[in-house]
Amino acid sequence: MRTEELVEVVLPGKVEPEGLRIRHGAVPxxxxxxxxxxxEATGVSFAEQQMRRxxxxxQPPFPFVPGYDLVGTVQSTGESVEPGLAGTRVAALLKVGGWASHVLVDAADVVPVPEGIDAAQAETLVVNGITAWQMLHRKARVRAGHTVVxxxxxxxxxxxxxxxxxxxxxxxxxxxxxxxxxDLRERGVVPVDYRAADVAARIRELAPGGVDAVFDHVxxxxxxxxWRLLAPGGTLVSYGSASTRDAEGSKQLPVLKLLGRVWLWNALPNRRRACFYNVWAGRALARNRFRSRLRADLTEVFASLRRGDLTARIAAELPLTDAPEALRLAExxxxxxxxxxxx
Incomplete structure (x- = not known):
């Protein structure tokens, strides 16, 4: 009988996708x-694309196993963990380590995946779903009648x-x-070409009075x-750095200057607000609260998927050992x- 083995993808340093390595070992x-x-399913996020650069x-020092999140079945449990958890399909947010056939996770960090949701479907909504839900409902508090960008x-x-x-x-x-x-129009979205000469001007034409929330990943x-697109009472949520994908940052607004600008914006008496979002914020200071929110919010995301409010968008499914091709495709x-x- 063949012994089960651990298979994992290793990011050895700043490499092209083809530089990823496959490592075999004993199941922990x-x-x-x-x-x-x-x-059963892990994925390629923007985080891994930045990590390889x-x-x-x-991010941890090289080498390490990337993989921001995963969905799988609990194969075994450690001491002080409810044994009945074995055999349950769960999702977990990890930051690194998900690109492996077997992964050790703290039991307090797993969230059950409801019956009827495929592993790949659930995977598309772990980090992306938590991030979107928390920004929309916890940060910007978007509600009916609002206009958002x-x-x-x-x-x-x-x-x-x-x-x-x-x-x-x-x-x-x-x-x-x-x-x-x-595709965006079919979903009910008003599209704007991000390559247009003045995207902000086009958006102002569509919302002359300003918007209630802007979600900026750039x-x-x-x-x-x-910030200038916001109406009084509006919220800017900055949650990424896509503009640094292909640059070394020489053209970026210095971090301290940006933080100072956001502090000033929030001090102005115009009821507009700006904030940075990071899914890991607060984890070090209030771990139990962080875990509670994560479980609650991912449960809401999965419920939205079952109701049909969300559609799992799977671009492609590839074997773990084809991680280089998957990374190149995602990029x-x-x-x-x-x-x-x-x-």
């Missing part, structure tokens, strides 16, 4: 408070933001390349334009949805 044993998850904030409306987080905002009754203006505009100097900008890796 869960320690106290841990579960061993047999991975060494540009993701707080979603940059990168066809992207991983952007497409989930669009769907959740529409489900909340908001009007959505979304930026994307022209080839995605018909960062950089364009964040000033995002190509030619696909809509998430590239999923299977065992």
């Amino acid at each position: 044993t869960p320690g106290p408070g841990q579960v061993l998850i047999r991975m 060494g540009r993701y904030y707080d 979603v940059y990168g409306a066809n992207g991983g987080v952007g497409s989930v933001l669009v769907q959740l905002a529409l489900a909340a009754g908001a009007r959505v203006i979304g930026t994307a390349s022209v080839r995605h505009h018909d 960062g950089g100097r364009g964040i000033v334009d995002s 190509s900008g030619t696909v809509a949805g998430k590239v999923v890796l299977r065992p």
Whole structure:
């Protein structure tokens, strides 16, 4: 009888996708408070694309196993973990380590996946779903009648933001390349070409009185334009750095200057607000609260999927050992949805 083995993808340094390495080893044993998850689906996020360039904030030193999140079945449990958890399909947010056939996770960090949701479907909505839900409902508090702007409306987080905002009754203006505009219109989004000479001016034409929320994944100097789009009472949520994908940051607004500008904006008596979003914020200071919110919010995301408010957008499914091809495909900008890796 063949012995089960661990298969994992290693990011050895700042390499092209082809530089990823496959490593084999023994399947680990869960320690106290841990579960061993047999991975059924993991994915390629923007985070891994930045990590291979060494540009993701707080990434571990090379070499390491990437993989921001995963969905799988609990294969075994450690001491002080409810044994009945074995055999349960769960999702987990990890930051790193998900690109492996078997992954050790603290039992307190797993969220059950409801019956009837495929592993790949659930995977598309772990980090993207939590991020979109928390920004929309916890940060911007979007509700029916609001007008919101979603940059990168066809992207991983952007497409989930669009769907959740529409489900909340908001009007959505979304930026994307022209080839995605018909799809956005079919979903009820007003599309704007992100390559247009003055995107902000086009958005102001569509919302002369300003908008209630802007979700900006680009960062950089364009964040000033995002702030100026807000109506009184509006919220700017900055949650990414897509503008640094292909640059070394020389043209970016210095971090301290940007923080100072946001502080000043929030001090102005115009009821507008700007904030940065990071899914890991507060984890170090209030771990139990962080876990509670994560479980509650991901449960809401999965419920939205079952209701039909959300559609799982899978761009492609590839074997784990084809991670280089999956990463290159995700970085190509030619696909809509998430590239999923299977065992």
